Amino acid sequence: MIIKTFKGETETEVLLKVREELGPNAVVSSVKAIKAKGLGRLFKKTTYEATASLDENPPEVNLPRRESMKNIFKNNPNIIFEEDEKPAQDNNPLADREALELRINNLATMIEKRIGEGGAVKNAAEPAQEGAPVTDTADDKNVSCIRLIYNQLLENEVDEKYINMIVSEIEPTLKKDAPVENILSAIYQKIVLKLGKTEVLDINRGKVKYVFFVGPTGVGKTTTIAKLASKLKLDKKLNVALITADTYRIAAVKQLEVYANILNIPLKVINNEAEMEEAKEDLAAFDIVLIDTAGRSHKDRRQCDDIERLINTIPAEDREVFLVLSVTTKYRDLEAITEAYSEISDYRLIFTKLDETMYLGNIFNIKLLTGAPLSYATFGQGVPNDISRIDAQTIAKQLLGGGD
Ligand SMILES: Nc1nc2c(ncn2[C@@H]2O[C@H](COP(=O)(O)OP(=O)(O)O)[C@@H](O)[C@H]2O)c(=O)[nH]1
Ligand SMILES: [Mg+2]
Incomplete structure (x- = not known):
């Protein structure tokens, strides 16, 4: 059993530190606000301290090979956003x-x-x-x-x-x-x-502001939004807000609410395009707004039209759309899903659940089928760390069997 104390300036920061160091199985036993004493209290902020423990021998859940896939992606050199300061990733994917x-x-x-x-x-x-x-x-x-x-x-x-x-x-x-x-x-x-070249979120100020996440239910849209929101807020110090249009299930709103509370960022719940317009006005001062959508049945054409209309409330130059797909879905089903979303223009691809399979062929198949740029891969439920930029060389190597 590991027991450790973590310190930070906010409660969120402390809890994220716990997650980062001890992983998702950590148990937090207390979080305390530490007020500065004496004269110092006039100048020093309150800090926070959490005590957390981790059982090092939990029941075995991961197959050893699964874990190795996770490690492969965790160790990728990783620039998760395009930024002003850093040079854009090398244009030639074969440069190294x-x-x-x-x-x-x-x-x-x-x-x-x-x-x-x-x-x-x-x-x-x-x-x-x-x-x-x-x-x-x-x-x-x-x-x-x-x-x-x-x-x-x-x-x-x-x-x-x-x-x-x-x-x-x-x-x-x-x-x-x-x-x-x-x-x-x-x-x-x-x-x-x-x-091809991977394209991640461009966080240069004044560029894209509204980021939509679409895709089937259960692939990991909400979890992916939580990961990115956390990195945008805590690492990049951006003013992030969330919108959810997934009002079909109460649990779906609750799930995003929990993350919004932990990260201390606003969440707007919208039921239609008119409410989207209102939310836009309310969130005018924010740097970036991540929008969760309902994973409606791609078999229902009407529902896909709804998503399209929602996306079209934002001018093309102010928005980005990510189609979120699970790499564990059968290729034939992915074909039908991408067909249903084909009217939605200019999306990028996020693949989730790489930790649940050894076979990454779908990433290649869907890239070739849709021609859409690849962006992120997620490889676990851990918020915010189980996400990286898709690295073409790593994928190619895996496909050729270089993983073992
Ligand atoms: N193994 C694994 N599970 C994930 C990953 N991303 C999300 N999940 C899990 O998949 C389930 C559905 O995720 P959720 O974000 O609610 O999907 P949504 O319906 O598309 O919003 C949850 O149990 C998540 O914890 C991932 O990369 N790997
Ligand atoms: Mg969801």
Whole structure:
């Protein structure tokens, strides 16, 4: 059992420190306001102190491999917002040559080992067609290497049509008997380029102010809003407000209310576009407003129209829209969902629940299907830390099986 005291200037700050250091299983036993004593009290602010404990041997809930996915994303270099001070993230997603080469070499070693074990050759051996020319062994090696990578991508749930697309794009560029590294590198680079540049929230003052989160129920919209609101308020010291249009379930409003209270930021509940206009007036002085929507059935066209109308109360240049999807949803269902949201223009993609699967193919599939920019990945229920910018190289490496 770990027992620790945490100090901070506000109650929220202290509670977030507890969360950050001890994680979501921490139990807070007390929070005290500490008033400065003597003459100092005239100048010093009240501070807060919380005592929290954590049982280090809780019942096992996470599969070890799940935990590793979480670690992979936690360790990503992470700029969560576009800002004035920092240079925008490198435009060339393949810029970091050294890191790239290291990754390719590791993957190539793995693949060479598998080819050595004969697994690939067996996989690649298709029933010989009658009269087909006997391919030479050099070609065989290219084919078996590609076949192995093909299977790897398939296993990671990349849709077959996209694997075929990649393979057909790189095949003509390969020399006979190409080294495994070259084939792998070509595929890796294709994947990274197709994943494209990640686009996160731009918090340059005076830019986007209204940020909508849309998507099916239960994917993690509200939790994601809480994570971002917390970072915007506590790390970036911005004036954040929340709006929820998810009034269909009382619990949904309550859930956001809890976060609004912890963060000490206003929450407006709206039932229609007229109330949205009112909320806009009330929140005119805020830097950024995050808007939660109901995860209505994408099977109901009318409900999607509602969301569209709500979004259109804000001029395009003042808003950003994020479509939130869970990476654990089946690709066929994701196809139907994105189809239903296709009328909503210019959205970016957030993928949630990366901690619940080892197979990230959907991120690639949906990126190619929609053409929308990728933005955030979330990998746990922890507010605010289980979120990061999607890193194309990390995803590409995972898809090629470099995670283990
Ligand atoms: N494992 C996991 N659970 C998450 C993640 N994001 C949200 N959740 C959980 O998913 C459930 C639904 O989240 P919620 O934010 O209410 O979804 P919403 O209906 O889209 O607003 C809650 O139990 C969240 O704690 C994530 O990244 N990983
Ligand atoms: Mg919600």
